[in-house]
Amino acid sequence: MNAESHSHEHHSHEHHSWAEPYKIKMVELLRMTTRAEREQAILEAGYNTFLLRSEDVYIDLLTDSGTSAMSDRQWAGLMMGDEAYSGSRNFYHLQDAVREFYGYKYLVPTHQGRGAEHIMSKIMIKPGDYVPGNMYFTTTRLHQELAGGAFVDVIIDEAHDPASTHPFKGNVDLRKMDALVGKVGADRIPYISLEGCVNMAGGQPFSMANLRELHAFCRRHGIPIMLDATRTIENAWFIRQREEGYADKSVRQILREICDLTDGCTMSAKKDLLVNIGGFFACNDEQLCLKAQNMVVVYEGLHTYGGMAGRDMEAMAIGIQEAVMEEHQSARIGQVHYLGRKLLDAGVPIVRPIGSHAVFLDARACLPHIDQDLYPAQALAAQLYIEAGIRSMERGNVSAGRDPATGNNRRPNLELVRLTLPRRVYTQAHMDVTAEAVVEVYKRRNEIRGLKMVYEPEYLRFFQARFEPL
C-alpha cells in the first residue's frame, strides 16, 4: 500500500470525509479573464507568476504564505490590539500560546519567517561554519550564506526522487550528519536546521523516530537542533496518520513532543498559524534569547513586537489554537490530497506521496524535451496561468539559484511547479477546475517551449527574474 492511500484510508475511516469544519460568512469576488488578457498579462510579467497582478488571477495557488483566511475570532482579536510601543498585552498572549503549544521558554517576535532566520543566522553562525539542513529553503539558506556559513544538505536521498513513496521523505540521513561531523568537526556546526513538512521536497514530513535518533546524535556532539517550525503542525498530523504508536495521540501532543526534542525555532507564522503576516524566533536558552532580543531591535523592532502590530500578535495567538485542531488539519491536508489524487488518476506526474500544503507537478517528467537551463517548470507555470488564470510557482532551477562557488545554475533534481493551497480559502469546485486545467496543459505538453532568462536579480532570483519565450 502506498503512503497516500494509507493516509487516506486512516482518515476516511475516522472522519468519512475531509469536509471543512467551518462555514463561510464573507466572500471576496474574483475576476474572470480571457485567454488573450492572460497572454498579455504573463508577457508583461516576464513569464514570472510572481510578477502578475493578483487582480489578473482567478485561482491563486502561488503560495500558502499569508494567504489563508482568518476566522471570525481572529478578526475579533484584531480589534483587541494593544498598540503600545512596549510590553503590549498581545505579546504576552502570544508568548503564553507559544509556551503552551510549542513549549519554548523565550519568544522574540519578527515581521515574518526570514526576519527570524536573519536574527538566528547572525547570532549563531560564524564565518566558515557549516549548517546542515533537511533540504534547503530559499531564504533560510541565503541568510546562512550571508552570515558566512555554508549549507549542507543532509536529507535522505529519497527526498530528491519525486517518484519515491517513502512516507517520511523529510527525514535526516544520520550517515550524512556523521560524515559532516567527521569532516569538519562539531565545533564548526553551530546547529542543524530541521524543517517540518519540507517545502522544497514537496511538503514531506520527518518521523518522530528519525527526530529521536537525530536528537541522540546531536546531544552526543553538542549540536543544537533548531526547528524551522513553519509547517510543523502539518508534520505532526502526518506523524499521527503514518507513524506506529501515534494514532491515539493528538496533533497538539505530537507538536509538543517534536518541540521538546529541539532547542529552538524560527517561524513563518504565515503558514500553519493562519495569519497574513508575522513570525518569531523562540528558544530555551536564556543567553541565546538575550542575543536575539538585542539583534531584533537593530533589524525588526522592539523585542515585544519585532515588526508586528499588537493586533497581528493577537491574531497569531488565536491562530495557534485553531491550527492544532484535528478537524482543521484533516480538512486542510484532505483538500490538498483531493487535488493530488485527481491529478494522479489523470496520469499527471506529481511528487509522491502527496504532501501537506501543495501538489507539486514534476516538470522534468512532463517536459523532458526542455533542458533544465531553459527552465521547464517556469514555462509550465506560465502555461497553466494562460490556460485558466491559475497562478502556481516554480520550484526548480530558477528557485535553486547559482552555486556561489562555481556561479553555475544548481540544476536540482527536483524541477517542480507548486500548486499551493491557502488554508480555508478555496472550495472543492475550485480544485476540480484546477485539476481540469492542469490535465489540459499536460495534454499539450509537447507544444510547450523553454524560456530564456533576460533579467536575473542577485538575491532570491525567482521572485523578480524576467523571461522571454524561445
Ligand SMILES: Cc1ncc(COP(=O)(O)O)c(C=O)c1O
Ligand atoms: C519552510 C519555510 N521556511 C521559511 C520561510 C520564510 O518565511 P517568510 O516568507 O515568512 O519570510 C518559508 C516561506 O516563505 C518557508 O516555507
